[in-house]
Amino acid sequence: MSFKSIDPQDLVISTDSITATIWSNNNPTLINYFTSSVQVATNTGQYYYSVYQTASTDSTAAVQFNVAYCDLLGSGSEFYNNAVTGSSPTRTNYGQYRTLILGDENAGFIFGNYSASYFYALNIERARYKEKLFPGTMTMYLSGSSGKISLTDDSKVAASITFKDAGRVFNLVSGSAGTVFTGTNTNGWAGGANSTSGSYGWFLPDVGLILLNAQALSSSIALGGIGLLTSRSFDTADNNPARIVDSLKIAGANNFGWTLNSEETLSSDFIFVRARNGEFNYSENPSFISGSTGAVLYNSFINNPTTYITTVGLYNQTNELVAVAKLSRPLPKDFTKELLVRVKLDF
Amino acid sequence: MGYLNNQVVTIDAILTKKGRELLAKGDGSFTITQFALSDDEIDYTLYNPSHPSGSAYYGEAIENMPLLEAFPDETQIMKYKLTTLPRGTAVMPIISLGQSNISLRQTAATSITPQTLNYLSGNNTFEPSGYTFTISDVRLFSNFTATGVNTAAATALNTNSTSTNGTNVSKTVIGTTLTMTATGVNTLFGSNNTLYATLIVVGRDSGARVQIPVTISKTSTSV
Numbered sequence: 001m002s003f004k005s006i007d008p009q010d011l012v013i014s015t016d017s018i019t020a021t022i023w024s025n026n027n028p029t030l031i032n033y034f035t036s037s038v039q040v041a042t043n044t045g046q047y048y049y050s051v052y053q054t055a056s057t058d059s060t061a062a063v064q065f066n067v068a069y070c071d072l073l074g075s076g077s078e079f080y081n082n083a084v085t086g087s088s089p090t091r092t093n094y095g096q097y098r099t100l101i102l103g104d105e106n107a108g109f110i111f112g113n114y115s116a117s118y119f120y121a122l123n124i125e126r127a128r129y130k131e132k133l134f135p136g137t138m139t140m141y142l143s144g145s146s147g148k149i150s151l152t153d154d155s156k157v158a159a160s161i162t163f164k165d166a167g168r169v170f171n172l173v174s175g176s177a178g179t180v181f182t183g184t185n186t187n188g189w190a191g192g193a194n195s196t197s198g199s200y201g202w203f204l205p206d207v208g209l210i211l212l213n214a215q216a217l218s219s220s221i222a223l224g225g226i227g228l229l230t231s232r233s234f235d236t237a238d239n240n241p242a243r244i245v246d247s248l249k250i251a252g253a254n255n256f257g258w259t260l261n262s263e264e265t266l267s268s269d270f271i272f273v274r275a276r277n278g279e280f281n282y283s284e285n286p287s288f289i290s291g292s293t294g295a296v297l298y299n300s301f302i303n304n305p306t307t308y309i310t311t312v313g314l315y316n317q318t319n320e321l322v323a324v325a326k327l328s329r330p331l332p333k334d335f336t337k338e339l340l341v342r343v344k345l346d347f
Numbered sequence: 348m349g350y351l352n353n354q355v356v357t358i359d360a361i362l363t364k365k366g367r368e369l370l371a372k373g374d375g376s377f378t379i380t381q382f383a384l385s386d387d388e389i390d391y392t393l394y395n396p397s398h399p400s401g402s403a404y405y406g407e408a409i410e411n412m413p414l415l416e417a418f419p420d421e422t423q424i425m426k427y428k429l430t431t432l433p434r435g436t437a438v439m440p441i442i443s444l445g446q447s448n449i450s451l452r453q454t455a456a457t458s459i460t461p462q463t464l465n466y467l468s469g470n471n472t473f474e475p476s477g478y479t480f481t482i483s484d485v486r487l488f489s490n491f492t493a494t495g496v497n498t499a500a501a502t503a504l505n506t507n508s509t510s511t512n513g514t515n516v517s518k519t520v521i522g523t524t525l526t527m528t529a530t531g532v533n534t535l536f537g538s539n540n541t542l543y544a545t546l547i548v549v550g551r552d553s554g555a556r557v558q559i560p561v562t563i564s565k566t567s568t569s570v
């Protein structure tokens with residue numbers, strides 16, 4: 001017999017959380033930001049800008065994230081039709097993210113204590129974050145005319161987790177790697193507890209999304225902002241996403257980049273393969289026999305055969321090979337040896 | 348006094364092409380229920396029972412060899428399985444097909460009834476549990492069925508055994524006699540006049556294995 005049934009107790013299913021940096025080439029911090037003039041000039045450029053880690057014409061270029069400007073009034077972009085005031089790509093963006101995150105057309109985005117009618121959405125490319133963003137790992141530097149700030153999420157200090165239609169929601173606050181800055185603003189939000197502009201935005205790890213509160217960023221450095229100018233002209237393409245990209249670029253040029261990790265749940269099967277002393281001691285390997293008669297190669301193999309295990313095959317009930325594992329070196333097996341191998345199969 | 352090695356050997360497995368196919372089907376056929384061990388890559392002529400340093404060194408040339416990574420092609424790995432046989436076995440079971448290769452023209456059919464030599468004290472024996480027949484590319488056959496074994500596993504495999512799903516995947520059936528009919532589809536040939544595959548026959552009781560090439564020749568009249 002070549003096949004041996006696996007005891008149900010020898011098959012264990014385990015789930016582990018795997019974390020990794022989200023940027024290409026396992027780069028922990030992104031400091032270079034490039035847009036594509038081709039993408040910006042196309043129809044999609046009216047809705048969002050794609051950001052690459054290198055020049056978009058480079059063979060290794062890959063989209064890292066996209067920046068969209070969202071405006072309830074439709075400001076900042078040209079109207080689809082002059083006969084319909086306010087209907088524009090930025091208005092479409094606002095509605096899209098409202099449906100996705102809030103799931104209620106009557107609800108509004110409230111960042112801390114501030115009800116925002118316009119904001120920036122930074123959605124991370126799915127191939128980068130895999131399953132979800134890892135809360136408590138982000139440090140994002142933004143620079144503007146008023147200075148530089150670093151943002152993180154408040155997952156490590158939040159008393160409870162807020163859930164919306166898009167899953168968990170954390171506030172973006174001043175700090176780094178989940179450590180909230182408590183210097184002048186005790187709650188870490190722009191402008192402190194009495195802020196009129198609210199938090200810096202939301203961190204939505206389950207959908208790979210970061211919302212930046214444009215109003216908070218427009219504040220002066222004294223009030224926690226960077227003086228980011230967001231233009232809200234009617235029926236005019238203001239190219240606001242470029243302002244966020246520029247803000248990241250300026251910070252990155254001084255080696256203040258954007259650090260963020262992903263989190264992935266990996267399910268594994270652990271199968272314990274047990275070969276008892278009297279099992280698997282003969283081989284169908286052509287070199288195990290001599291000639292065409294089937295006689296074993298050496299006379300010593302008749303009573304004391306030695307085989308060498310190199311491969312473990314996992315089969316279904318109908319003898320179909322569904323998974324296979326190789327050992328790093330051959331393991332000897334004879335009538336005096338037993339073997340226990342743990343095979344890990346990831347999904 | 349030293350420490351005993353209490354570590355369990357841990358290895359990572361990969362899915363085979365067949366495993367991915369069954370996982371994608373989602374019909375429960377992926378479930379792992381059994382295992383087998385093989386000694387692929389081992390050349391037993393390197394085993395030296397005359398080693399001057401003694402029995403501890405007989406397998407020296409084998410035990411230190413580096414091994415290749417696993418192949419995802421289920422027909423190219425687990426070729427030579429280790430088997431459980433009574434101690435004192437002097438000759439290993441061998442499968443006889445009566446032919447060393449199979450050549451078919453399009454739409455032609457043939458049958459194979461394997462026998463096992465040196466098994467259960469018989470010269471020529473049909474194994475009670477039958478044989479598994481694996482063809483490396485099921486697209487090449489309009490019919491690939493086995494008969495003679497009526498177990499649940501055999502029935503499950505033999506059902507839909509004639510269907511091809513358009514992809515280059517292997518197909519396994521169980522029985523004592525295999526019947527196969529070469530495809531009549533011309534488009535599989537492309538600019539070639541011949542298609543190739545391999546047929547693997549494994550004794551389900553003895554573990555004996557044989558592999559032979561299969562050749563399909565194009566005929567101009569087939570559609």
